[in-house]
Amino acid sequence: MKNFLFILIKIKKIHTPQNSQPLGFSILELLATIVIAGSAVSLLLYLMVEGMTYNQQEQGMSQINKDLKQALNYISEDARKAVYIYNGNELKDRTNSNIQVGTQSGLQDFLPNFGTNVRPILAFWKLEALSNDVLNSLNCDTSFATNTTKLNECKAVKVERRAYTLVVYLQSTDNSSGQWKGESRILRYQLPKYSDLSTLTRTGGYVDPVAESSFQGWPVKADGSNLQSGTLPTTTDPLVDFVANPTTVLDATKVPTCPSNEYVRTPFDDSTKTSDDTFSFFACVKTAENTQGNVFNQDLIIYLKGSPKGKYDTTKFKNSSMAYIKSQVLSRGVVNKLISD
Numbered sequence: 001m002k003n004f005l006f007i008l009i010k011i012k013k014i015h016t017p018q019n020s021q022p023l024g025f026s027i028l029e030l031l032a033t034i035v036i037a038g039s040a041v042s043l044l045l046y047l048m049v050e051g052m053t054y055n056q057q058e059q060g061m062s063q064i065n066k067d068l069k070q071a072l073n074y075i076s077e078d079a080r081k082a083v084y085i086y087n088g089n090e091l092k093d094r095t096n097s098n099i100q101v102g103t104q105s106g107l108q109d110f111l112p113n114f115g116t117n118v119r120p121i122l123a124f125w126k127l128e129a130l131s132n133d134v135l136n137s138l139n140c141d142t143s144f145a146t147n148t149t150k151l152n153e154c155k156a157v158k159v160e161r162r163a164y165t166l167v168v169y170l171q172s173t174d175n176s177s178g179q180w181k182g183e184s185r186i187l188r189y190q191l192p193k194y195s196d197l198s199t200l201t202r203t204g205g206y207v208d209p210v211a212e213s214s215f216q217g218w219p220v221k222a223d224g225s226n227l228q229s230g231t232l233p234t235t236t237d238p239l240v241d242f243v244a245n246p247t248t249v250l251d252a253t254k255v256p257t258c259p260s261n262e263y264v265r266t267p268f269d270d271s272t273k274t275s276d277d278t279f280s281f282f283a284c285v286k287t288a289e290n291t292q293g294n295v296f297n298q299d300l301i302i303y304l305k306g307s308p309k310g311k312y313d314t315t316k317f318k319n320s321s322m323a324y325i326k327s328q329v330l331s332r333g334v335v336n337k338l339i340s341d
Contacts, residue, residue: 057308057312060308060311060312061308061311061322063311064242064306064307064308064311064322065306065322065325067240067241067242068240068242068243068304068306068325069325070240071186071239071240071304072302072304072325072326072327073327074239075122075169075186075239075302075327076302076327076329078126078167079122079124079300079302079329079331080329080330080331080332081126081127081331081332082124082125082126082167082298082300082331082332083124083125083126083127083164083215083331084124084125084209084215084216084288084298085122085123085124085285085288085298085300085331086107086122086123086124086266086285087263087264087265087266087285087287088264088265088266088267088268088285089106089264089268090106090107090216091106091107091108091120091123091266091267091268092106092108092267092268093105093106094106094216094217105220107120107123107218108120110205110218110219110226110228111123111168111189111232112189112205112232112233112234113234114170114172114187114189114234114236115172115174117172117173117174118170118171118172118173118174118187118236119170119171119172119246119267119278120168120169120170120267121169121170121171121186121266121267121278121281121282121283122168122169122266122283122302123166123167123168123169124166124167124331125164125165125166125167125209125215125218126164126165126167127162127163127164127165128162128163128164128165128192129161129162130157130161130162130163130194130197131197132161134197134198135157135158135161135197137198138154138157138158138198140154140155140158143199144200150200153200154200157200163192163193163194164193164208164209164210165190165191165192165193166190166191166206166209166218167188167189167190168188168189168190168191169186169187169188169189169239169281170186170187170188170189170236171184171185171186171187171243171246171278171280171281172184172185172186172187173245173246180241180310181241181242181310181311182241182242182243182307182309182310182311183242183243183244183245183248183307183309183310184243184244184245184246184280184281185238185239185240185241185242185243186238186239186240186243186281187236187237187238187239188236188237188238188239189235189236189237191203191205191206191232191233192206193206193208195233202230203230203233204229204230204231204232204233205219205228205229205230205231205232205233206230207219207227207228212227213227242306242307242308242309242310242311243280243281243304243305243306243307244279244280244305244306244307244322245280245307246278246279246280246281247277247278247279248279248280249279250321254324255279255324256303256324256326258284258301259284259301262286262287263284263285263286263287263299263301264284264285264287265282265283265284265285266282266283266284266285267282279305280304280305280306280307281303281304281305282302282303283300283301283302283303284300284301284303285298285299285300286298286299286300297330297331297332298330298331299328299329299330299331300328300329300330300331301326301327301328301329302326302327302328302329303324303325303326304324304325304326305322305323305324305325306322306325307321307322308322
């Protein structure tokens with residue numbers, strides 16, 4: 001029996017190759033393969049997520065830039081119709097006016113209280129057409145037969161068919177309602193002559209800048225008397241969100257400056273870089289009257305800077321700052337245009 005087993009073992013050794021290897025993978029080989037494959041998949045997923053995030057960032061910045069350009073075009077077209085544009089000095093105070101205006105208080109002191117986080121940036125007067133339907137339906141002799149003042153006003157309005165409207169663009173950082181995502185936004189405010197044209201009802205706080213006061217001194221007469229009465233409306237219309245924080249300056253060397261002494265910054269820049277200064281939405285206004293007493297059409301340069309903060313997580317991207325965009329406008333209207341010889 002022992003001899004038989006010895007023969008079987010000897011035969012097996014003869015028929016088994018000396019360099020044969022076991023078939024299949026070892027556990028270590030399988031684990032190494034899994035680790036390598038997992039790392040490759042993780043890397044691909046990371047690159048895919050980063051690519052999608054970067055694409056989202058680019059789309060977000062592109063949309064913000066598009067919205068800001070549309071807003072800037074709207075403001076520019078609005079200001080192009082202006083007959084008088086206030087510079088920063090006139091908005092803040094009127095101590096440097098070339099003419100007697102009756103007050104040293106700036107225009108902003110005669111505007112509604114929009115809140116501590118809302119500031120007027122650009123203000124101007126423009127002529128607006130009144131509703132033809134309402135004017136055509138007005139019967140002055142019937143509606144105002146017992147009021148001579150209203151009767152005369154009605155007849156004048158039906159002939160002129162236009163009235164002056166004060167337009168103010170504001171910058172707001174207020175987000176108490178929680179509806180905004182950007183650092184700040186631009187609001188539009190207007191003060192039309194009539195709140196109800198059919199009855200010739202004046203808007204509260206409105207003073208005619210030509211018949212009753214002057215553009216430079218509105219709403220005060222040359223003798224210093226304030227003609228405002230009633231309650232000013234406070235309704236504003238939002239124009240665009242994602243405007244950069246007005247007081248944040250990442251690089252002061254990149255903040256545009258007004259081109260010459262004939263232009264005055266609005267809001268007023270006192271050169272001390274205080275909290276009164278704004279850097280993301282401002283304008284340079286060429287004064288309507290120079291030191292020689294000449295009155296010209298006003299030139300206006302508007303600067304606007306956006307911020308993607310709130311659109312996506314800007315901490316993940318170093319290059320999230322947006323460049324300034326600008327628009328230059330020459331106002332079409334002018335009152336009492338004078339050019340000396």
